[in-house]
Amino acid sequence: HQRMYHISSSIQYLHRAIGQAVIYAPTTGVYTYRPENVSGNYNTNVKLDFSQNLDEKRYWELKTNADANYNHSVDHTMLADETMSHLNQVNTLTLHNGTSVQYDHNKLNLRASYDISWRHSEGKMLDFDVLNAFDYQYGLSGRYTIPGINMTVSADANMYSRRGYGSSDLNTDDFVLNASLSQPLLKGKLIARIEAFD
DSSP states (O other), X not given: OOEEXXXXXXXXXXXXXXXXXXXXXXTTTEEEEEEEEEOOEEEEEEEEEEEEEXXXXXXXXXXXXXXXXXXXXXXXXXXTTOSBOEEEEEEEEEEEEXXXXXXXXXXXXXXXXXXXXXXXXXXXXXXXXXXXXEEEEEEEEEEEEETTTTEEEEEEEEEEEEESOSSTTTSOEEEEEEEEEEEEETTTTEEEEEEEEO
C-alpha cells in the first residue's frame, strides 16, 4: 500500500505596508486620502496532504488535505459619522479540509468527495460583526469509456452550500450537474465533444 505525506508551514510578515488614511471635512464635504505606512500585517499557514492506496492493485485511493490559516490585517477604517479614519485590526482564522475516495481501473473512474472550510473573523472596531461562516461542497463524479467505439461518458454532481453569513442571500444551496460525451475520430487526431452543464 503506497502512502504519501506532505507537511508544510509558512509565515509572511509585511513591514511598513501602505494603507489609506481618510479625513472628512463636513463643512466642504471633501474627503482627503493620505497613504500611510502600516506595520503589523502578517499571515501564517500550516498544511497537511495525505494520500494512500486502499487495495493491493491500487484501484482505490484515498486523498485528504487539511490546512489552517491565520491572517492579522491592519488598515485604516472610518466609522459612520466620524471625520477621521483609525487603525483597525481584523483577525481571520480559516480551517479547511478536503477528502476524496476514487476508484480507477481500466476504462472506469468513480470519485466521491467533500470539501469544507470554516472562517472566523473578528475586528477591533465597534461596528464589526463577528463572522463564523461555513462553505462546504460534496458530490460524485464518474467517467466511463465504452469498449469498441471508445466513446467516453462523464458526469459530475455537486452540492455547494454556505452558512453563517450576515445576509440570507449568501446562505445558499446550489446543486450543479454536468455531463459530457466525447468521441475520438480520425484515429484519435480529432475529438468531438458535446457537453451539458448547469
